[in-house]
Amino acid sequence: MENKLYFIGAGPGDADLITVKGRKIIEEADVIIFAGSLVSKDHFEYCKETVEIHNSASMTLEEVIDVVKKSHSEGKKVVRLHTGDPAIYGAIKEQMDELDKLNIKYEVVPGVSSFTAAAAAIKKEFTLPSVSQTVILTRMEGRTPVPEKEDLERLAGIGASMALFLSVGMIEKVVEKLRRGYGRNVPVAVIQRATWGDEKYVTGTLDDIAEKVKEAKITKTAQILVGDFIDCDYDKSLLYDKTFSHEYRVAKDENTNN
Known part of the structure; x- marks a missing residue:
């Protein structure tokens, strides 16, 4: 070395x-x-x-x-x-x-980030076709400021899948900003110490997640995942669609299977 x-x-x-x-x-x-x-x-x-x-x-x-x-x-x-x-x-x-x-x-x-580990813990995929093809990694402003253009409310307005670091201790403020940004109730999951032996998580929506976090006594070392990808209908990927051709596969006819 x-x-x-x-x-x-x-x-x-x-x-x-x-x-x-x-x-x-x-x-x-x-x-x-x-x-x-x-x-x-x-x-x-x-x-x-x-x-x-x-x-x-x-x-x-x-x-x-x-x-x-x-x-x-x-x-x-x-x-x-x-x-x-x-x-x-x-x-x-x-x-x-x-x-x-x-x-x-x-x-x-490089290493495995906690935001991907959190998604694995709840067995979800951030980038579902017709739902979201964008993942935003961000945090709530605290002792460390966040640039004004990256205010959580503004980012939530995009409607993308989100992973919030270092923010669970301010869950009420997080919910308030997300609600204004998304403009509706959306699914939320909070995962504490993903992949550790004492991992735990709660799932809900903006309406009830703050209370669930308090009941679970989750106060730090947690990811907040937000977006429809947590609970929604979605389109299947074209990558494995038998009627879709790409560099490594020729499409099969839907009627003949040839």
């Missing part, structure tokens, strides 16, 4: 949902900086006994970079282990900028 930093997506929770590439790099790592309680410690079962592990939950950006800088200078192999996929709410851009200043090479290894 080359002497560079590896940003690795650990997946949504279940340690087996990391990529094969990510697992192999972890097995060879000398130093791992991981994202606190959001990353399963089961990953460490595959590490060398001599691995040095740092929990970034209590660390600042400067402290993280200091560990990387020192480890890199000692020729150690460093992994920055992020939850889900590091490209989504991973705050990796600011880390990469600092590494560029230090001329430290790095690579990003």
